Amino acid sequence: MSQDPKRLEEQVKAAAVEAGDLPPIEKWHPDLSGDIDIRIARDGAWYHEGEPIQREAIVRLFSTILRREEDGHYYLVTPVEKWRIRVEDTPLLAHTLEKEGEGERQTLAVTTNVGEKLLLGAEHPLEVGQYEDGSPRPLVRVRRGLEARLVTAAYYELADLLVENEAAGESPSLGVWSGGEYFPVGNG
Structure with missing residues (x-):
């Protein structure tokens, strides 16, 4: 070997x-x-x-x-x-946020630093966690346990698309729609 x-x-x-x-x-x-x-x-x-x-x-x-x-x-x-x-953090980075459509019918896509285009949805969900210092850690699931972290510019572009959504019996949350899925990003 x-x-x-x-x-x-x-x-x-x-x-x-x-x-x-x-x-x-x-x-x-x-x-x-x-x-x-x-x-x-x-x-x-x-x-x-x-x-x-x-x-x-x-x-x-x-x-x-x-x-x-x-x-x-x-x-x-x-x-x-x-x-x-x-x-050190995530193996891939996600940048170049693209948007098609509007509202609940919109589709968001990111391109990784290795040239792979990911459509946010059930197969590639978005999750926004936090680093220890409290700063956001926006991730997209790629495959095989891998994640891509949204770079700062893509995260700010995503923030411009936030909408408020209220699920039955829950507090309103801010998030984005893509591929028919709602991805919470923060509390309203």
């Missing part, structure tokens, strides 16, 4: 050709190969052995074989290897 990102890239490319768009990592369950010195910084930058990974194609490829498991750790997974990596 090797901690060489180039070798991981070759394995993934071979598997992706067979599988289509995304490699079927939910079917891959190799034993843990160990820790690899790859870190995803809070700003979304990927590092290998302390140096930025310069090739965007490698970052995009690695994002397709990344998953978060029940133990809370993130892993790069191939059919034969599984490497634990470090993630």
Whole structure:
């Protein structure tokens, strides 16, 4: 086994050709190969052995074989290897908020820093939590335990779309509609 990102890239490319768009990592369950010195910084930058990974194609490829498991750790997974990596906050960032339609019929979409477009809805729900300092932590569920954090500009764009919604027997809340779903963002 090797901690060489180039070798991981070759394995993934071979598997992706067979599988289509995304490699079927939910079917891959190799034993843990160990820790690899790859870190995803809070700003979304990927590092290998302390140096930025310069090739965007490698970052995009690695994002397709990344998953978060029940133990809370993130892993790069191939059919034969599984490497634990470090993630400072979330592995992906969401930016470029797009809106189509109005009111309860609107659809919101974000594009991640690896070029994946996510439509907010049942498959990719929005949740706004908080960091320890009380600042908002807006997340979109991506897949395989992964989340994308909305960057500040996208969060402010989202804030411009807030509406008040009152569920039966509950206090009004502020939130947004997308894909037929209502996502609370705060109390009214």
